[in-house]
Structures are given as C-alpha cells and as structure tokens.
Amino acid sequence: QVQLVEVGGGLVQAGGSLRLSCAASGRTFVTYTMAWFRQAPGKEREFVSGISWSGANTNYADSVKCRFTISRVNAKNTVSRQKDSLRPEDTAVYYCEAADVRNVYEMAQYYDYWGQGPQVTVST
Numbered sequence: 001q002v003q004l005v006e007v008g009g010g011l012v013q014a015g016g017s018l019r020l021s022c023a024a025s026g027r028t029f030v031t032y033t034m035a036w037f038r039q040a041p042g043k044e045r046e047f048v049s050g051i052s053w054s055g056a057n058t059n060y061a062d063s064v065k066c067r068f069t070i071s072r073v074n075a076k077n078t079v080s081r082q083k084d085s086l087r088p089e090d091t092a093v094y095y096c097e098a099a100d101v102r103n104v105y106e107m108a109q110y111y112d113y114w115g116q117g118p119q120v121t122v123s124t
Contacts, residue, residue: 002026002113004096009118016122017083022096022115024076033101034078035059036070037108038092039117045095050104051078059104063089086122093117 008020022034035050048068049060055072067085072078078096096115099105 002032002098004098004113004115006094006096006115006118009094009120011121011123012086014086014088014122014124015084016086017081018086018120019082020080020094020096020118020120021073022078024098024113032098032113033104034072034096034098035104035111036078036080037095037097037111038090038120039095040092043092045108047106047108048094049080050106052102052104057104059106061106088122088124090120090122092120094120 003025004022006022012018033052036048037045038048039045047061048064049070051058051070051072058070067082069081095117097111098113099111
C-alpha cells in the first residue's frame with residue numbers, strides 16, 4: 001500500500017504564509033504525479049495544484065495561480081507554498097493525492113492514493 005502523510009495544516013491569519021508538505025511511502029511505491037486537492041464544507045473537492053513525477057510539469061487552479069507554488073523535493077515528496085497571500089476562501093481540508101500517470105490531471109478520479117486531509121483555516 002502507498003501512504004501519503006501531510007504536514008503543515010493549521011490556523012493561519014489572512015495574508016500570512018503556509019507550507020504544506022506530503023510524503024509518500026510504501027514498499028511498492030515508485031514515482032507518481034502528485035497533487036493537492038481541497039474541500040470546503042458543503043462544496044465538492046477541487047483541484048489546487050499538481051506536479052508530474054519528473055517535476056517538469058506543474059498545474060495550478062486559477063483560484064490559486066500566482067499565490068501557491070508546488071515543488072518536488074524528491075520522487076516521494078511534494079510541497080505547496082503560499083507567501084503572504086492566504087485568504088479566508090482558502091479555508092478547507094487539503095488532500096495530498098498521487099497517481100500513476102505521466103502528466104498532471106485536474107480530475108480527482110485519476111488519483112489512486114489519498115492523504116488524511118488536514119484542516120487549513122485562514123482567519124480574518
């Protein structure tokens with residue numbers, strides 16, 4: 001089995017910065033496209049950002065483009081970073097996801113493995 005462990009959730013003031021990291025582990029794990037999704041109460045889970053297994057290709061949702069940055073530490077880790085731009089609308093449960101695909105996809109159905117989904121709350 002592949003397990004995804006996220007760290008970095010919590011309470012952040014609007015305008016502040018946040019770093020989320022995700023580490024993948026598992027005996028059969030090789031490399032995966034990894035992505036962040038989020039889900040706010042009463043809303044569907046939505047794509048936030050993703051990075052290909054090689055790190056060469058990244059995608060961002062329009063709502064976070066130019067505010068969030070995703071990068072890859074190695075084949076099993078991905079990081080999402082926001083600098084001085086968090087908004088209350090960013091409040092959600094954030095899920096790290098992984099998929100055995102070549103490129104980054106925005107549909108959740110492409111992803112086979114899910115993290116535990118820590119809560120991120122942006123206060124005013």
